[in-house]
Amino acid sequence: MDEQRLDGNAVGGLLGEIFPFEMTSAETACAGCGATSGVGAAMVYAHGMGTIVRCASCDNALIRIARHNGGGMGQYWLDLRGVAYLKIEEAT
Amino acid sequence: MGSVMGRFFSRGFRGRRRPREQAESDRVPPGQYLVDGFPVLSAGPTPRTPLDRWDFSIVGEIDAPKRWTWGEFRELPSETFTRDIHCVTKWSKLDTTWEGVSVDTLLGGAETAAGYVTAFCDGGYTTNLPLEEVTGGKAWLAFAYDGEPLEPEHGGPARLLVPHLYLWKSAKWVRGLRLMNGDEPGFWESLGYHNEGDPWREQRYRGD
Numbered sequence: 001m002d003e004q005r006l007d008g009n010a011v012g013g014l015l016g017e018i019f020p021f022e023m024t025s026a027e028t029a030c031a032g033c034g035a036t037s038g039v040g041a042a043m044v045y046a047h048g049m050g051t052i053v054r055c056a057s058c059d060n061a062l063i064r065i066a067r068h069n070g071g072g073m074g075q076y077w078l079d080l081r082g083v084a085y086l087k088i089e090e091a092t
Numbered sequence: 093m094g095s096v097m098g099r100f101f102s103r104g105f106r107g108r109r110r111p112r113e114q115a116e117s118d119r120v121p122p123g124q125y126l127v128d129g130f131p132v133l134s135a136g137p138t139p140r141t142p143l144d145r146w147d148f149s150i151v152g153e154i155d156a157p158k159r160w161t162w163g164e165f166r167e168l169p170s171e172t173f174t175r176d177i178h179c180v181t182k183w184s185k186l187d188t189t190w191e192g193v194s195v196d197t198l199l200g201g202a203e204t205a206a207g208y209v210t211a212f213c214d215g216g217y218t219t220n221l222p223l224e225e226v227t228g229g230k231a232w233l234a235f236a237y238d239g240e241p242l243e244p245e246h247g248g249p250a251r252l253l254v255p256h257l258y259l260w261k262s263a264k265w266v267r268g269l270r271l272m273n274g275d276e277p278g279f280w281e282s283l284g285y286h287n288e289g290d291p292w293r294e295q296r297y298r299g300d
């Protein structure tokens with residue numbers, strides 16, 4: 001079983017530390033298969049090394065985030081190569 | 093009998109480490125703690141490639157690329173070996189016993205000028221290593237753990253095992269090695285993790 005698989009809402013808190021908007025309602029387009037969906041509808045795999053948001057249609061890694069202490073400084077590493085775009089609604 | 097005496101004497105010498113504890117702590121790299129279980133970290137769905145569709149190949153900077161079907165791979169000479177393993181998330185596990193084919197056997201003296209390898213896997217995972225870190229009896233393509241076929245959760249049917257480096261270098265579901273002239277960061281190495289990953293030098297993150 002993929003017990004570490006969560007739904008996309010599980011990444012809302014972590015993305016909220018980086019972006020000043022509600023990110024689970026942002027729309028993503030997969031750079032692999034082109035499917036569009038809300039971040040909250042994607043698949044999330046999270047463990048001690050990092051968090052991977054995957055396309056629910058093709059499992060392509062959309063967003064990869066690691067948060068760690070490289071060189072003794074807390075830092076986020078964010079890889080967005082798997083998304084063609086992110087459409088983020090302004091806060092109302 | 094021995095355990096009863098051991099218990100008796102350990103009461104008498106509370107605060108002093110018994111030789112076994114000392115020996116174990118000498119095997120735990122800095123910042124790590126010991127676990128009895130075998131934690132599973134997965135960055136994606138667990139691939140389940142049927143053995144009749146599985147193959148392993150060595151490609152890239154090599155005169156004659158190599159490829160084995162599962163049956164051909166299992167006919168190669170294998171070794172049973174016991175090693176300690178260390179995950180960058182800070183757990184270590186002592187005395188894990190594996191069976192696998194040495195990467196030296198797979199390379200079989202192939203002519204290559206490559207200095208690096210990238211392991212590639214079902215599910216798209218990659219990790220990069222200097223060629224010298226996977227040769228000289230330091231790395232295996234493991235197909236059994238603790239006397240049983242390797243479970244998919246732990247990378248079966250076969251995973252790379254490079255036990256002297258953090259375990260993310262021991263790529264699960266590995267399907268081949270690409271020999272490279274230049275180094276190319278893999279899945280975690282490109283997300284701020286250390287390029288080499290030596291647990292004894294605590295090379296967890298880029299810049300460590």
